[in-house]
Amino acid sequence: MTTETKVSICLPTYQRPDLIVQCLDSCLSQTYPNIEVLIGDDSKDDRTKALIETRYANEPRIRYRKHEPSLKQPRNIASLFARATGDKIVLIHDDDYLAHDCVDRLLRAWTLSPGIDVAFGDQYEVDEAGKIDIEGSARLNVAYFRTAAAQGLQRLPGRTGVIQMLPNNGWMANADLVKRISYKERYGLGCEYVFGTEVCLAARGVYYLKEYVSYYRKTGVSITTATRASLGAATMLAYDFLVHLALPPPLEPARRIALRRMVPIVVSIYSKNGAPLRALRVALTHLYAYRYGLDRRLYFHLARIAVASLKPSHGVPQRAD
Known part of the structure; x- marks a missing residue:
């Protein structure tokens, strides 16, 4: 060069x-x-x-x-x-x-x-x-x-x-x-x-x-x-992009690698922002992100989801996505 x-x-x-x-x-x-x-x-x-x-x-x-x-x-x-x-x-x-x-x-x-x-x-x-x-x-x-x-x-x-x-x-x-x-x-x-x-x-x-x-x-x-705990956090937007992204079969393992990093963050943010059903859906859809129950973060997040579900909704649509 x-x-x-x-x-x-x-x-x-x-x-x-x-x-x-x-x-x-x-x-x-x-x-x-x-x-x-x-x-x-x-x-x-x-x-x-x-x-x-x-x-x-x-x-x-x-x-x-x-x-x-x-x-x-x-x-x-x-x-x-x-x-x-x-x-x-x-x-x-x-x-x-x-x-x-x-x-x-x-x-x-x-x-x-x-x-x-x-x-x-x-x-x-x-x-x-x-x-x-x-x-x-x-x-x-x-x-x-x-x-x-x-x-x-x-x-x-x-x-x-x-x-x-x-x-x-x-x-x-x-x-x-x-x-x-x-x-x-x-x-x-x-x-x-x-x-x-x-x-x-x-x-x-x-x-x-x-x-x-x-x-x-x-x-x-x-x-x-400043925004990492909000629904507009970078990880939330990256997650939504990645789960809907069309990838060739050889790149599907890469998607799972990326989602292992993102999913616990997404679950935590949803549960903190009055969307426990969304949090639960994401966690259960991607259990591999929690090593199928071997990661103790799963139980911490499930507890947080349970607490959040008892609180009044703050207007976040409880879409099951």
């Missing part, structure tokens, strides 16, 4: 001027020179705009746009993809950041396997101050099936997205594929999972590098954290 290949780094941001500097500096300090950095700012105030106009006033690689009114996450990211002029696209969120040679490393996947459409690597897990948690990083990647045994060209590209092996950002993909799939507003906070699944299902090839290429920051203030 030569420097003729242009890479567009897409950076959505919302109310994080204190964190975006580290993210943006990580993009601009890439060892690979032929890049552009597109920023989509959904912030309610002008702090990020002022920062860009002062700190990065003489940086020609930055293409900044302030959204008034804000677009919200799916449309913001979709607009960044649409604006990208590069051959490849990298996505990085404003509270995360890239390794200094991330672009170089990910581009190397096309040298190793020229027919691919998507490449990704491991993520470091860091705290709010940016301190790396080495053990936490190892657990994070193992939890999402990023292991030494899995490195290289993926035998079933679609599986990579279904089981969430593809990270939510820090990946690289051919721009034409990314623009064609894009983020979809109708999936709300589940748009990340939907995009990852759809882009891998459509990809000719997906390559996993067993190398750290990005940093994932654990923060206590994010849209996902």
